[in-house]
Amino acid sequence: MxxxxxxxxxxxxxxxxxxxxxxxxxxxxxxxHFMRSLVEIKNKIVDDYKAMNPMFDDFSYDKTSQTADTIRQLLQSGELRKLCVKKEKLVTLFTRHLLKFEVSDTERMERWKALSCEGKLEMIKQFPDPARKYKLSRYILKEAIDASIANSQMKKLDGKVRKLFKKLKLAVLKQLRKTPWAIRNGAVEMYESALQNINFTTFSNLQPSVQNLTSGFVKVRRECVESLNGEFSEEIEYGICEVIAVGEGLRALSKPIESVYSSDMNDILKDSLEMWNSQDNHVYVGNDFLLMANxxxxxxxxxxxxxxxxxxxxxxxxxxxxxxxxxxxxxxxxxxxxxxxxxxxxxxxxxxxxxxxxxxxxxxxxxxxxxxxxxxxxxxxxxxxxxxxxxxxxxxxxxxxxxxxxxxxxxxxxxxxxxxxxxxxxxxxxxxxxxxxxxxxxxxxxxxxxxxxxxxxxxxxxFKCKPTDKMVMNRARHCELYGSNAQRKHSFRQ
Structure with missing residues (x-):
């Protein structure tokens, strides 16, 4: 639209x-409304792609809720103690990821390291809902994958907006060079440098990280299941290996990405009408806004x-x-x-x-x-x-x-x-x-x-408005900040 x-x-x-x-x-x-339409179009693009690629249904909300229920049942059943005898390393990975989902303080992590295998399981069971943060963490992976799908289907629009951004940045530069007050107080060179240093990114800059996420998730879960070698019930295998795979997926996603500030990552992954200039040198445009170039x-x-x-x-x-x-x-x-x-x-x-x-x-x-x-x-x-x-x-x-x-x-x-x-x-x-x-x-x-x-x-x-029309009857003095017609007074420092 x-x-x-x-x-x-x-x-x-x-x-x-x-x-x-x-x-x-x-x-x-x-x-x-226009912005509602953009969101709905983007969501339909993702849903249509998933319909043709059912493997991505593995990250559906329903599947995540079911998995969270399985983990809760496992922790209450006591069956995981059997793993402490044969597969203590898996229990360590399982509890470490559940703990990292829940807390970030290093003191509690240090206490966890010193505990026995059974002690680590007991520590996790003390949380009011050990699977709650796991569930939220899995949703983060879903959001990242959905945003990745949307962006992969908008490559032409992504390229179109990138070209437009370069053109508009050049247009701003031309106006800056003609601005009387900027010329008079020696601001042109400094402002030009700041302008040229603005980076432009979209979700396409995150695509390698999401690809590492998905491939790593599948690989870790498969290796985990293979290591259990059918010695335990499918429920145990699935619950443990899911937590470990989600933890590894989040770890892959949290690695630093060039040209993306870590403080912006949460909003980028939400991919919900995102556009901003971060720290005056990084313009990010989310998938919804790319559709405006359509x-x-x-x-x-x-x-x-x-x-x-x-x-x-x-x-x-x-x-x-x-x-x-x-x-x-x-x-x-x-x-x-x-x-x-x-x-x-x-x-x-x-x-x-x-x-x-x-x-x-x-x-x-x-x-x-x-x-x-x-x-x-x-x-x-x-x-x-x-x-x-x-x-x-x-x-x-x-x-x-x-x-x-x-x-x-x-x-x-x-x-x-x-x-x-x-x-x-x-x-x-x-x-x-x-x-x-x-x-x-x-x-x-x-x-x-x-x-x-x-x-x-x-x-x-x-629109051929008359001087008495409401939109124009109370106009202030003409105002331009950049260009040859900009106001000519000096800077703050003068």
Whole structure:
């Protein structure tokens, strides 16, 4: 599904885009929001692949729950004590992995090492539910395998987004080199270096690790079963070898991966609408967002995933008061005249009031939105912006489609990146509520859409808005952070 097909079925044409673009694009009554569609498409890709490759059903939720029940029964039965006589090494591996699933402190691990085989089993039995963390650990393997499957089926989209990222990074660089305040205070070379150092990764960077996980899991489980040589019941063999195999799988997955921060791994493996700029030098795009490149319309491509990528790039090159307090190297060279970002945010808040509207707290995100959208708009217009209608959607022209492309991305709560809520329906219900409380760093989705659009004269031109229309009647002064038209004042340090 691309932006255009969504527009035809989901936009509320009873709301004038010049009156309230958020309500026009993200109607409360809609059941088929763009981001929900991306998640569902990705899940279907994975399910279809598994249907053709049944071996992956071994990591299903049902199978994992059944295995956890088996492990609980084994620990209570006492049959595992028999292994202490013939296969003490397997008991050691079994208990070590169950213990590592449950605790991370080295003191308890040291006590475990000193215990006898029977003592190790007793230690594990003291946990309220020894199989609980095993179950969660197996789910991590499932998430990793599902994400790997999804990414393997999106190779073309992955490559398309990588090329687009390089192009947009170059576009930012060109605007940086033309920025008056950056030239005047000697920031260009430093900012350029920071820009060039931004890495780009997707789940494809993790594919070798997941392949090691799956091959290692199968190999370890098979060798474990063979070592038992049929001397024990299938239940014992299965329970023990499952725990050992899951432990080895997690170990393979936890090995350092080049260009991926270990602190990001948990979110990467969840693969649930993930996109961020980590530590100002690492942009990650999850599988859901790769699907945004599945469009034949360049207006859609640049307005949607193009805007999102440029937003993440610009997190490296916009700075708020927190960056100054943290003594970030580049912050002192940032323009002194970025107040226009807050002015635009507050103007929009006056016109479209929300429960929370703090332009100081949300400054970095608002600035990245504003700067990204102006840069991407300029790139698109120079290369693809001839004013023609969109095939099969003659009521739209390409300029309008560009704005729709960015807006549909916000038809869900931005705080999904930070607050993990597993009920997608609740997520989307909150997103459509203009008075919902956002996280502390982002303006609400409602605010972000209307602020971006209402403060851009290109929007009013595309939709032929009148000066008295709500989306444009309360516009603040023009604001550009990068490019030849950027504000010209000096840096913080001057």
């Amino acid at each position: 691309d932006c255009v097909s969504l527009i035809s079925s989901n936009v509320d044409y009873s709301v004038d885009p010049c009156d309230n673009f958020f309500a026009h694009v993200c109607p409360v009554t809609s059941e088929n 469009t034949d319309y360049l207006s859609d491509l640049y307005g949607g995933i193009g805007f999102s990528l440029t937003h993440e790039i610009l997190h490296t090159l916009v700075f708020d008061y927190r960056d100054v307090l943290l003594n970030k190297t580049l912050a002192p060279f940032w323009t002194k005249d970025s107040k226009c970002v807050e002015e635009q945010t507050m103007k929009t808040c006056e016109t479209f009031p929300t429960v929370t509207c703090n332009s100081t707290l949300t400054f970095e995100e608002d600035a990245a939105d504003l700067a990204a959208y102006r840069i991407v708009w300029n790139v698109h217009q120079k290369e693809y912006g001839r004013k023609t209608v969109v095939p099969n959607y003659e009521s739209l022209d390409k300029k309008q489609l560009f704005f729709y492309g960015a807006a549909v991305v916000f038809c869900y709560p931005v705080s999904i990146f930070y607050w993990r809520v597993y009920n997608l329906n609740l997520f989307l219900q909150n997103a459509m509520n203009p008075t919902s409380v956002p996280d502390f760093d982002h303006s609400s989705s409602y605010q972000r859409i209307n602020s971006l659009m209402s403060q851009m004269e290109q929007f009013s031109d595309a």
